[in-house]
Amino acid sequence: MxxxxxxxxxxxxxxxxxxxxxxxxxxxxxxxxxxxxxxxxxxxxxxxxxxxxxxxxxxxxxxxxxxxxxxxxxxxxxxxxxxxxxxxxxxxxxxxxxxxxxxxxxxxxxxxxxxxxxxxxxxxxxxxxxxxxxxxxxxxxxxxxxxxxxxxxxxxxxxxxxxxxxxxxxxTTLSFHEYLQIKRLALPELPMPPSLQSLFDWDAAEFRRIGQRAAPYVGHFHEYLVRGGFPQTALIDSVTQAQRLLREDIIDKVLKRDMTALFGVRRVLDLEHTFLYLCLHDGGLLDMTDLCNNLQVKRPTAQHFIELLQATHLIHRLPPFGYGKDVLRGRFKVYLADPAIAPAVMLRGKAMLEDPAALGVATETAVLNHLVGRQHGQGIRFSYWRGRRDPEVDLLAQAGHELLAFEVKYRARHTGARELRGLRELCQSRPVARAYVVTKALDDFGPAEGVPAAGADRPTPVMRVPAPLLCLWLGAAEALAGDGPLFA
Missing domain, CATH: 3.40.50.300 (P-loop containing nucleotide triphosphate hydrolases)
Incomplete structure (x- = not known):
């Protein structure tokens, strides 16, 4: 023609x-x-x-x-x-x-x-x-x-x-900082730390002051988890309408149109079912046997679908910590590209906010996206760690010879030593420079008791940072410098 x-x-x-x-x-x-x-x-x-x-x-x-x-x-x-x-x-x-x-x-x-x-x-x-x-x-x-x-x-x-x-x-999808800019919200100004490490120099009064000033940010952070980081849906008043529009973009345009036109996918329904399975297991270990049995697809087909979903920026795959055979034999964790994708695809409205487990998963997805998605090209290697008896550390960031650990504990009670079993085991087997525990309560903020480190004179320092503040600062750092200086 x-x-x-x-x-x-x-x-x-x-x-x-x-x-x-x-x-x-x-x-x-x-x-x-x-x-x-x-x-x-x-x-x-x-x-x-x-x-x-x-x-x-x-x-x-x-x-x-x-x-x-x-x-x-x-x-x-x-x-x-x-x-x-x-x-x-x-x-x-x-x-x-x-x-x-x-x-x-x-x-x-x-x-x-x-x-x-x-x-x-x-x-x-x-x-x-x-x-x-x-x-x-x-x-x-x-x-x-x-x-x-x-x-x-x-x-x-x-x-x-x-x-x-x-x-x-x-x-990537909008950071929490960009989301607030788009919404043009009048919120109290908060200081921008030059690095996450600089938080260890703050005194107790500073943590209390910032925690109190940050109170208005919490509700907007939860709204961000529901609406997500897509500019068009962020500006729609109705959450239901925003979720329907996001679902249409993902299911109809990406899975049904792009996958057929660009990758020649014929089994679109099986691909859609694979994506729905991942929405129900956001942030979890990818169990290929369970996926194949549930969806009645062969392993090579399921593996191909996973790769296509990553190619269209709908998911992240996080490898296990290690090298060579450790990675090849281990299982990947799969995260959606935005915390709002799962509730939008399932049309759940704001129900996620009433479900502590779902809210915790969405927060973990948001934290991972702020860390992994915004450090592209910085030479930082991201992974997760899993111990022998299944204790786990959500995210490791290896920058040069320095290993940083991030644990998301988005729960009502304050974070104590009992909740950090995986981090304690990790620090006894690997030299971790610093650890950050991502918390829910704004007063669950500040240095925690250090974790004993094998072969070191001093324990590994641990900092508790509320999720809204961590995501805000990571997004603001990207806006100020183009790349995240918080790993400095």
């Missing part, structure tokens, strides 16, 4: 109103933490590479590109040199990228300066990896940013030859 240049040009004119003197479509005033990094690459690339914005559907990739257009126009970049095109549009998908670029240049003659190409949903470009490689190698007059919500962008044909041709910016 042939698409005419006039048809392509008409579509591009709708997407690029700045060509005829109009600003981009109305954009939110708030900006994701990744905005500064993206704009820096478009203004003055530190290396001859394209930029890949990767992330799930509805996390704000398109908005980020259009905000970059707005900033570039304000910098004085000629409007004719900026192209935005989304390749999930049927006309552009049929036309292909070269015909799209030709129609652009026929309509808008080039001005002085580099060309800026912003290509949305680039996984629909035929042989996208080879095309990007060619552009980076031979068209140094072009700066390219492209997005993908499904990751054949990381494991498709032509990708190996494209290594070193693009810089990846991983866009």
């Amino acid at each position: 042939k698409v005419t240049e006039a048809e392509i040009g008409a579509v591009l004119a709708q997407f690029n109103p700045w060509w005829h003197g109009e600003p981009p479509a109305e954009l939110p005033a708030w900006r994701r933490a990744a905005f500064g990094e993206l704009l820096g690459w478009l203004r003055s690339p530190p290396a001859p590479r394209a930029v890949l914005l990767s992330g799930a559907r509805q996390v704000g990739k398109t908005t980020l590109l259009l905000q970059a257009v707005q900033a570039l126009l304000q910098d004085g970049v000629p409007a004719a040199n900026i192209l935005y095109a989304t390749f999930d549009h049927p006309i552009l998908k049929l036309a292909g990228v070269e015909a799209t670029l030709q129609a652009w240049r026929e309509r808008e003659p080039r001005a002085d300066g580099p060309e800026i190409l912003l290509l949305d949903e680039a996984q629909f470009i035929r042989d996208w990896g080879t095309w990007i490689k060619h552009q980076v190698d031979f068209r140094r007059d072009r700066r390219i940013a492209f997005t993908g919500s499904a990751m054949p962008l990381q494991a498709g044909e032509g990708v190996e030859s494209g290594v070193g041709r693009w810089h990846t910016i991983r866009l």
